[in-house]
Amino acid sequence: MKLVLLFRGMLFLLFLTWFCSGQPAPPLLRFSVYLDPSNMVYLRWDHDEQEMMTFDLQVHTTGWVAFGFSPHGELPGSDIVIGGVFPNGSIYFSDFHVVDEATLEEDDSQDYQLLSVTENETSTTMLFKRHLRTCDSNDLDITMDTARLITVFGTDDTVQLFKGQKFSKSLFLMRYRSPSNSTDPKIFFTYDLRLDNFAVPVEETKYACTFLPLPVVKQKHHIYKFEPVITPHNITLVHHILIYACGNASVLPSGIDDCYGANPDFALCSQVVVGWAVGGESYQFPDDAAYSIGTPWDPQYVRLEIHYSNFDLVSGLIDSSGVRIYYTPEVRKYDVGVLQTGIFTFPVHFIPPGAESYRSYGLCNSSQFDEMNGTPVPDLHVFAYLLHTHLAGRGVKVTQYRNGKQLGIICEDNKYDFTLQEIRDMKEILVIKPGDEILVECNFQTLDRSGITFAGPSTMNEMCLSFLFYYPRNNISSCMGYPDILYIAHVLKQEASDAVEGMMAMDFVDWNNETVKTAEKAAKEADQIVVIKTINVNVPPPSFLPTPRLLTCRAQRETEKAFRLCKHWSDMAKTLVCHQFVF
Structure with a gap:
């Protein structure tokens, strides 16, 4: 660890002793959380219209404190600040990045603005701010994705980053409404x-x-x-x-x-x-x-x-x-109502093994909402959302289309963390009109898996879902889709005459980087079967619709075939008892 860099940064910061002593009371920050199980690290934060985020970090130590952002919750690759108060009352604070498991380097561009560093008998408190995006390649952007925060600290002012007490926590920082x-x-x-x-x-x-x-x-x-x-x-x-x-x-x-x-x-x-x-x-x-x-x-x-x-x-x-x-x-x-969208879990969603990244798609076409609801459906005013995958999920994106054109992204999280599944408020109300299409895209990683991951109820199976909270409520419960498996099988050069054979054919594919990308592209291009449920109907008949890319290739989905496919999958996965689905 290059400690000399730390003290180079400290020299020009010693003047902050007198500067910070005259600072006003800390700003009112709307959000707060403990970052560790023992409540030793307490964080308050907020952000403003100028895309500036302010942090107030209190740590139960009178030594050095490091805090920042990590790509995956570990020190290597992290963007951090290190600060504290020397025994003589002077302070130190500087912007660093962690190169690897043994190397710490100070940033040439110092993008964290210190407001104050204070210390009492038990704790050190740092108040500072930074822009959401600093344009420094050594800094990690603060986005609408889940952030991995990392805190490390020691018992005195001799900074030993890789020997300090460390905590990491996933947190959504871009909140818009507090209690x-x-x-x-x-x-x-x-x-x-x-x-x-x-x-x-x-x-x-x-x-x-x-x-x-x-x-x-x-x-x-x-x-x-x-x-x-x-x-x-x-x-x-x-x-x-x-x-x-x-x-x-x-x-x-x-x-x-x-x-x-x-x-x-x-x-x-x-x-x-x-x-x-x-x-x-x-x-x-x-x-x-x-x-x-x-x-x-x-x-x-x-x-x-x-x-x-x-x-x-x-x-x-x-x-x-x-x-x-x-x-x-x-x-x-x-x-309030809740609309469930995404990929219909049964019976054909699968994820190849050994994939660094594999995207799946589920389409909701709301053109039949009025008919299914029984009365005209008013515009849906979406104010919050919850995204859901299982352990292989790495990202979820929900996109809105109208008349074949993409209007924008409803919500997304490209750093999804299975351990942080929470309802998140929208910054502004988003309106979905009957007839709009909602496409849910999930990104999965299966590098640690040697066999196909099937969709299903187990945590080791997968799901791809988005729950949209809206008003005023209607009778529609869910609107989900799944791709034409026959089309995917044929693109992968597998013989199949129905959906059951198409799904079984996935076991015979030689999965590698090329076939994974081929399957992903085929799943994106395939037409989708759309299943709409209402509060009074368990599973109504489906609509078989193209994705917003307007590509062709149709297959007939029948009750008996779907049941056989589900039963085959159940026997393979040993995790599901099938009942007769009605399509």
Whole structure:
């Protein structure tokens, strides 16, 4: 480590002792979080219209402190600042980058502006700011993607970066709404939707479902906030929790069973009300919108779905996890809805092995929304989103098309982290009109896998989903697509006469960089089968539509073939019990 560079930077910064001592009180920063499990590193931050981000970092040490951005959560390749207070009261602060596992270099361009460095008996606090993009090749940009923050510190002022105590944390920095921006109602109630002492089976993957009543109210109320309620010792066991609204004409089973097992009734109800996944926290809707209950058009029952990942096959686990909802009679202007988009999980989504990057596509064409909804669907005003893949996911992008032309990107995260799946607010309301197309693109990496990764419920399977939170609510639950597998098989020079043979043919492909890119291109160009679900219909008939690239090649998708394909996949993956799909 080139410590001489550190002290070269310190010489011109010693004057900051008197400069910082006269600084005003720290600015009001809207966002804050602890960056480590022991609450030793506390970060406050905010950003402004001038694309400047301010950080206030407090670390439980009286020694040196390093903080910055990492490509993957490790020191090599990181963009960091190092600062502290010498015993004589003078301060040091400078902009560095980490070349490799043993080399630290000071940046020629110093792009972090120090506001103050202070120290008390137990902690060191650094207040500084930087532009989101500095145009320095040694600095990492702050974008709408998930950031990997890294903090390292020592016990004295002898900087030994590679021997310090280190913490890394994934964090979404470009937030636009903090809890202080939300107004709590004067009257509110809470209600828990939870399992009751459920015995988690000794299985790697379990989807447990049950049907629960919503609160009984005599007039319209709004659910304005929700939060996870996780049994403490099961925090690493629970992968996600979803609450689905049921149509009031639905005939629902009792008890708890596998959501997607032998009894298809436990897969009824598909309209998402609220959801939580790994890394998420509580969420409060904007002040002018919330989820409606208590009217004749609102659901009376919901399906609670909890995905357990018991990879260590631990026995004797009892769980009572679920979701706590907050509801109020102080109704808001709009009723919230959730539209699920992406790749229809069954039955033909696959990802080749050994891929540095492989992109999959799922299309939603909303031209049939009016017909499926039963009445004309008003414009969807999207205010928040949640992106979801499993362990192979590296990025998700949701794009909007109108009349064959791309309008723009609805939301994206090119640095997706499976451990941070949270609802994120849009900077501005985005309007989706009936007839628009929504294309969800997921980027996967499978360098550590020798076999095909199939889509499916297990964490080791894959998904590609986007949940769009919007108002005003309609009856559409989901709008997802999947590509023509016959077209992909034929492009890969595989013989296949139906979808089942097309999917099975993927096992005979010699997967290498060339065939991976060929399959990716074919999946992008293939026509898509679009499946639209409503709150009252489990799986309505599909539309078979071209992607926005208007390419050709069609295949007929039949119920029996889809079932055979799913069954074949289940036998291979050993993770799924199939029931009859209706297309």
